[in-house]
Amino acid sequence: MLRITELKLPLDHADDALRPALVERLGIDDNELLEFSVFKRSYDARKKSGDMPFIYTLDFSVRDEAALLARLANDRHLGIAPDVSYKPLTVSAEQHPAQRPLVIGFGPCGIFAALILAQMGLKPIVLERGQEVRQRTKDTWGLWRKKVLDPESNVQFGEGGAGTFSDGKLYSQIKDPNHYGRKVLEEFVKAGAPEEILYVSKPHIGTFRLTGVVATMREEIKALGGEVRFQQRVSDVLIEDGQLVGVELESGEQVLSRHVILALGHSSRDTFRALHRRGVFMEAKPFSVGFRIEHPQSLIDRARLGKYAGHPKLGAADYKLVHHAKNGRSVYSFCMCPGGTVVAATSEPHRVVTNGMSQYSRNERNANSGIVVGITPDQDYPGGPLAGVELQERLESHAYVLGGSNYEAPGQLVGDFIAGKPSTTLGSVEPSYKPGIKLGDLAPSLPDFAIEAIREALPAFAKQIRGFDLHDAVLTGIETRTSSPLRITRGEDLQSLNVRGLFPAGEGAGYAGGILSAGVDGIRVAEGLARALMGEQAN
Ligand SMILES: Cc1cc2nc3c(=O)[nH]c(=O)nc-3n(C[C@H](O)[C@H](O)[C@H](O)COP(=O)(O)OP(=O)(O)OC[C@H]3O[C@@H](n4cnc5c(N)ncnc54)[C@H](O)[C@@H]3O)c2cc1C
Numbered sequence: 019m020l021r022i023t024e025l026k027l028p029l030d031h032a033d034d035a036l037r038p039a040l041v042e043r044l045g046i047d048d049n050e051l052l053e054f055s056v057f058k059r060s061y062d063a064r065k066k067s068g069d070m071p072f073i074y075t076l077d078f079s080v081r082d083e084a085a086l087l088a089r090l091a092n093d094r095h096l097g098i099a100p101d102v103s104y105k106p107l108t109v110s111a112e113q114h115p116a117q118r119p120l121v122i123g124f125g126p127c128g129i130f131a132a133l134i135l136a137q138m139g140l141k142p143i144v145l146e147r148g149q150e151v152r153q154r155t156k157d158t159w160g161l162w163r164k165k166v167l168d169p170e171s172n173v174q175f176g177e178g179g180a181g182t183f184s185d186g187k188l189y190s191q192i193k194d195p196n197h198y199g200r201k202v203l204e205e206f207v208k209a210g211a212p213e214e215i216l217y218v219s220k221p222h223i224g225t226f227r228l229t230g231v232v233a234t235m236r237e238e239i240k241a242l243g244g245e246v247r248f249q250q251r252v253s254d255v256l257i258e259d260g261q262l263v264g265v266e267l268e269s270g271e272q273v274l275s276r277h278v279i280l281a282l283g284h285s286s287r288d289t290f291r292a293l294h295r296r297g298v299f300m301e302a303k304p305f306s307v308g309f310r311i312e313h314p315q316s317l318i319d320r321a322r323l324g325k326y327a328g329h330p331k332l333g334a335a336d337y338k339l340v341h342h343a344k345n346g347r348s349v350y351s352f353c354m355c356p357g358g359t360v361v362a363a364t365s366e367p368h369r370v371v372t373n374g375m376s377q378y379s380r381n382e383r384n385a386n387s388g389i390v391v392g393i394t395p396d397q398d399y400p401g402g403p404l405a406g407v408e409l410q411e412r413l414e415s416h417a418y419v420l421g422g423s424n425y426e427a428p429g430q431l432v433g434d435f436i437a438g439k440p441s442t443t444l445g446s447v448e449p450s451y452k453p454g455i456k457l458g459d460l461a462p463s464l465p466d467f468a469i470e471a472i473r474e475a476l477p478a479f480a481k482q483i484r485g486f487d488l489h490d491a492v493l494t495g496i497e498t499r500t501s502s503p504l505r506i507t508r509g510e511d512l513q514s515l516n517v518r519g520l521f522p523a524g525e526g527a528g529y530a531g532g533i534l535s536a537g538v539d540g541i542r543v544a545e546g547l548a549r550a551l552m553g554e555q556a557n
Pocket residue numbers: 122123124125126127128145146147148173174175176177178179180181182183184185186187188189250251252253281282283284285286289353361363373374375523524525526530531532533534536
């Protein structure tokens with residue numbers, strides 16, 4: 019297979035224009051081209067005032083590869099396509115453990131860990147505290163529509179994990195020499211995600227499609243001999259002489275296994291505490307706090323795409339912003355959701371925390387993102403592994419009170435926030451947060467240094483995105499669950515530093531920061547578990 023990069027076609031090109039363009043670019047007859055596929059498609063938004071073409075990378079094969087390579091030897095955009103396929107690890111039947119491996123949590127990390135274990139023939143048992151995705155969707159809407167929270171079935175907990183009600187962005191900057199990321203995307207497509215996620219530069223799936231995808235993946239795991247049990251909260255771990263021997267469920271039932279993948283997500287605070295009580299090694303790590311900001315999507319499109327704003331092939335525009343504030347803090351945009359909505363994302367009673375989601379179409383009126391400030395244990399929450407969790411809890415409880423103690427969120431207009439005065443009425447931007455926001459002053463909701471840094475950052479961001487400091491843009495508080503506040507540290511063999519057989523993984527353990535990286539970590543840890551089995555057999 020050969021690869022050609024930098025093949026440019028106008029945004030409006032016809033669906034069947036790629037083949038003739040490739041043939042022309044290569045200078046061959048059409049019948050010499052055997053097959054081709056799109057490896058990547060992107061566009062350069064910096065060209066918004068001139069021509070802004072789609073830029074393609076295509077993989078293809080021709081009748082006479084050697085002749086083509088010889089003729090175009092000086093073409094630096096042409097070469098052999100590197101192999102990006104995932105190479106599965108095989109585990110022989112003799113290496114299967116006496117007890118089935120367990121996977122705790124069925125978010126993207128647990129899903130991919132379980133899928134890979136199942137594909138290896140290891141028949142994992144998944145224990146998930148929340149509900150299966152259909153019931154979970156109803157429960158989640160219960161908070162958004164009726165202010166009724168189910169602490170075990172919500173935006174954070176249940177089949178599909180935290181990313182199920184999300185924009186479903188699938189990009190990450192992790193190093194990936196084993197092409198685990200490609201495997202994640204291919205499995206998502208097999209389970210019903212749009213095929214374009216394999217090649218567009220910033221793929222996303224969107225909430226409605228994600229829910230179907232996770233249910234299909236669950237059935238695939240079961241078809242391979244795995245088991246997926248819902249409403250099974252792991253409340254304790256059983257450890258003998260530094261070796262994990264099983265877990266205990268809230269019901270009191272014990273499930274025995276010497277190989278357990280712990281894919282809890284960042285919101286399982288009760289489980290973090292239980293692990294800490296048992297002495298499982300963990301340490302506090304940095305995370306970020308801030309607000310969600312909402313602008314009209316049309317404002318973002320104009321600023322990012324110029325004359326191409328609203329072009330149907332480009333869809334709603336995104337952005338990524340960073341500002342280094344005078345007080346030494348960094349402020350950045352987080353989890354930007356074009357054409358999306360701000361969502362209530364608490365999993366605990368009497369707390370308020372926000373996040374964002376979009377549908378695949380990304381056609382809601384507003385764009386939103388977290389505007390957050392990085393904080394660290396050394397500077398901001400000294401006091402042990404759970405100090406970050408405690409800080410999150412304090413901030414989220416206070417936000418609940420500021421919002422009126424009924425799951426509405428505290429909010430403020432950007433102009434008022436910058437001027438330091440409370441908001442009393444909404445302007446031209448209608449906030450999307452359900453069940454609603456209570457306007458006022460957001461300054462008391464976060465530490466002073468964070469407020470100061472965000473106040474400075476918003477006008478600075480307007481230099482990159484014209485109108486970002488729009489007076490009527492809305493800030494909704496607060497964003498605290500940007501990543502896990504702790505790390506359940508693991509060694510090179512991917513097992514806990516002090517409990518053999520326990521494989522901490524994904525976002526909750528501090529090893530992932532999004533759907534794709536969590537899926538990738540799930541594969542990595544499933545392979546780590548398989549290697550441990552092989553090692554045990556060899557000894
Ligand atoms: C609203 C929202 C929007 C987001 N948007 C995006 C996005 O667009 N793109 C992106 O890349 N990321 C996004 N994220 C982040 C992304 O969802 C997470 O990074 C990712 O889901 C982490 O995967 P995980 O499997 O490690 O953990 P999680 O997805 O959190 O899954 C953990 C699972 O473990 C279960 N669990 C926890 N404790 C126990 C226990 N004791 N016993 C049994 N089960 C337990 C939970 O119920 C949960 O299902 C978003 C998150 C939210 C909340």
